[in-house]
Amino acid sequence: MRLSSLSYKRRAFNFGRGVVGCFSTVGLFALAACNTLPDSGPTERAVLETANNKQLNPLGFHILPVTPQLASVLSAEIPPLISSIDTAAVAPSTNDRIGAGDVLAITVFELGSGLFAPSSGASGAASANGLSAGPAANVTNQNLPPTQVEADGTIFVPYVGRLRAAGLTPQALANNISNSLAGKSQNPQVMVRISSDIANTVIVSGEVHRPGRVVLSTAQEHLSDVIAIAGGAVYSPEDSHIELVRGDKLGATDLGTLQSFPQEDIHAHPGDRIHVIYQPRSYTVFGAAGIQATETPFKSPHVSLAEALARVGGPNDNRADPNAAFLFRFEDPVAAKALGLDTPPTPKGIPVVYQLDMMNPSSYFLAQNIPMKTKDVLVIANARTNKFYKIDQLISTLVGPMITATYLAR
Template identity: 65%
Template sequence: MRVGRFSGNTHSSIVMGLLLNLLSLSGCSALPGNAPTEHGVLKVAAEKKNPLDFLVLPITSEVTQVLATEHPPLISSLYADSAYSVSNDRIGVGDILDITVFELGSGLFSGAVPETSANVSVSPGGGTASVTHQALPPTEVEADGTITIPYVGRMHVAGVTPQRLAEQIRVAFTGKSQNAQVMVRIGSDIANTVIVSGSVHHPGRVLLSTAQERLSDVVAIAGGANYPPEDTFVQLVRGDKSGGTDLGTLETYTKEDIQARPGDRIHVVYQPRSYTVFGAASKNAMQVDFNSPTVNLAEAIARVGGPNDSLADPNAVFLFRFEDPVAAKALHLRTPETFQGIPVIYKLDMMNPTSYFFAQKIPIKSKDVILIANAQTNRFYKFNQLIGTLISPAITAAWIAK
């Protein structure tokens, strides 16, 4: 029985034929890719596979103008009355009051041992009388906002100034004391304070003064933030509302650095800013820290080496962002809002020289995602590489068999 043998050329031809048949069945679509193409992004945005209903906006002069002047929703936007000045010298619940009563001659407190007494002239004729002053025991403002004054009774004092309370007590002493004069001082001030917590050097209670301290002032009084201002998030809780922004913004924009009010709670959080780049960049996908007060879109792309010459489609650089309602309204976006904001994708054409000017004006926000799309020819390029990788051993074997 004769056993047939294939020649080396015949064997190589069969192997090559099988490989080509397999590759033709799978096609280029079966090859792996690290990012979608421009067509892939636009197709999803236009189809029903888009559950967020986001839009893709080309970066034009109009879009750039909106984004360049955009600021995140800041603390001042949450309070329509932020410009209203609040006095920080009001008496409140929990305060300890020091009350001193000055009396002329025989008075209500003349039987008590005075702290100080003096003879003063009380008439042009040179007559003198003894003037004494008596410090009442430290008095705490109770939960209902009242205190008890000897010979007067209970008085509601919460919300009034020490000067106003002194006048009210003086009037109450009329007819009971001879020309009484009263001084009131807040000895232990609880009501006119704010609580500062988090990443500051001296967290705790900060007393507000009549100088009308602003939020950045309060952080400074608490010893300052532990981290750079741009990476420090300041959250303000006022009543049932809250808002926040980074400390660098408070220090830069006076309008946003609103006046602190008694009862505010200020939480300082270390929140380093970063953005993420995916796709056909010259460097691998990475998270990039800001490490500077601001970063624009051109700088963000340059930090990852820009588009890869052999893999990327420079016509399609996408900026993924959850936009804030103010900018979304200016851009006429009707996309439903999520708890993070309004999802939108901005498309930059880096083959257009004008786009480089636009990119320098668009600030990057923390948590932005930049996608450098794969070129349409990228899979075909990989397909050819795969064919070469598979066929080369067969060609080598055929050459050795000769």
């Protein structure tokens, strides 16, 4: 019985020594592996240290904490608006003016034997044109050959000569022709209409179903109306980028904004050029987010920083450092100047990093006011304890089978 007790103690001692040796070996291995374990992204400390290291930060970007002042600057940052083209100095277009290149249909009505009546007589002309004679006198009408407005804005009318047509309405031109025929014809009446309208048109090109020339009417179509007349955009409104060229000015927005904000959906003007470009907008997420690194589409005209974080599941409870959500962006020079950044510009803009502390409740209000931009990069920093969590898992994976095997070998 005594020998059995000694043997049991010896085996227990050997078992403990084996376990201690096992833990020592694994511990040394774990310490050596601390700096070699894979990570999904940097820690807050790594990002901050990189920003202060000139060798690791050749772009010279700064890290700015999200404050009410910063959120105010970013929320007021508006890309070049299409509505900025529609200034008060520009007279509204009525889309009923004659212009160079237009083809006009001119009809002249006269009493009796008029200047434009056929040689067969007034009555023959009237019946040929489907008109009956008036009760007191015969009325004739004659359609002049299609008349194109010349490049200088004038037209030629028989017995009248050259008249200015460009810039006039058809009714105004008809009155001018009637006044010019007075004394040469009996009570001339003139009708003018635009049979081929070139001046009151808009060119729509790009990703629409029926690109080409769209004729504007006196209904004064909006930009979204013109795009609809052209068959509509091929892709979704949020991914359809609209460029408007008016004279020497350029404005841009997406179709979703035109449809959601009436103040941006301005009236189309004759001569406008509208180009629809397929430009899907997205932002990219790395680090300890709730989902794996991914490129996330906007799917709406506007996305705030708060919405962007929510769409990727926010910080991961097991791995993330909620104090350090970083927004990497090439900022617009105007906003960069307002923020006091002295970073050298790049072709894409001013590189800057915004840090959001999600442990501060006020940050959630500020994040709602910060709009995301296409190609922004969100990085949710890994917690510094993340490696210890991984080491613990590694130790459990390695030691567990050893302990079990040693116990079974007793």
